[in-house]
Amino acid sequence: MTKLCLATTTLLSVTVILAGCSTKTTQSARQHMEPRSTVSQQMTQDPLTSVDVTFRTGSDDKRKESRLEMYVLTARDIVASDAGSYGLFDNNSTNGPFSLGLRYKPDIQVMKQTYFKLIWDPWHGPFGNTDEWHFSGTVSLHFASGAMLPCSFYDGRNGLHNDIRFTNDARVLTCEFGTGKVVLSGPDGTNPSTVVAP
Numbered sequence: 001m002t003k004l005c006l007a008t009t010t011l012l013s014v015t016v017i018l019a020g021c022s023t024k025t026t027q028s029a030r031q032h033m034e035p036r037s038t039v040s041q042q043m044t045q046d047p048l049t050s051v052d053v054t055f056r057t058g059s060d061d062k063r064k065e066s067r068l069e070m071y072v073l074t075a076r077d078i079v080a081s082d083a084g085s086y087g088l089f090d091n092n093s094t095n096g097p098f099s100l101g102l103r104y105k106p107d108i109q110v111m112k113q114t115y116f117k118l119i120w121d122p123w124h125g126p127f128g129n130t131d132e133w134h135f136s137g138t139v140s141l142h143f144a145s146g147a148m149l150p151c152s153f154y155d156g157r158n159g160l161h162n163d164i165r166f167t168n169d170a171r172v173l174t175c176e177f178g179t180g181k182v183v184l185s186g187p188d189g190t191n192p193s194t195v196v197a198p
Helices: 002-033 036-044
Strands: 048-057 067-073 078-084 093-099 115-121 133-143 148-153 164-166 172-176 182-185 193-196
Touching (some): 067 133, 148 172
Antiparallel strands (some): 133 148, 172 182
């Protein structure tokens, strides 16, 4: 009877050990089977927290009545926006930063594919004259990690660093965050001209 009990005890020990090994092996296998991409995405996630725009007005001011619309856009929707006249931007002055309201907070990798769009609605005088504004500036995307993604806009044609000129015929500016490309165009995007090449 004693021998039988010992044998049974030994058998139970082996069963317990084997069960323990099986459990550890299963847990280890599950860990290795988890997709690495999910872990990587969680580690690199860095959401947008704010957007601000600063303008540097040159030799021709923006009248207080002239209106601006500002957007940060993906190919399909609006990430952030703001609009208003923002008052007088005097000659040779710095204006801003102006904060754009966020619609949602994409990851930094998504934001590298977005662009800034500035639309100008100039003041029109009683004798057919309209406002003209000479400026440059920077729009900056800020992220939870403290990272920043800027896009600077100016007229870089012919290797120079001149002011953009908004007139009655040139009213729309776009600036790509991923490439730095800046395009100036007429109302509704007509007659586009690249002023900063990527």
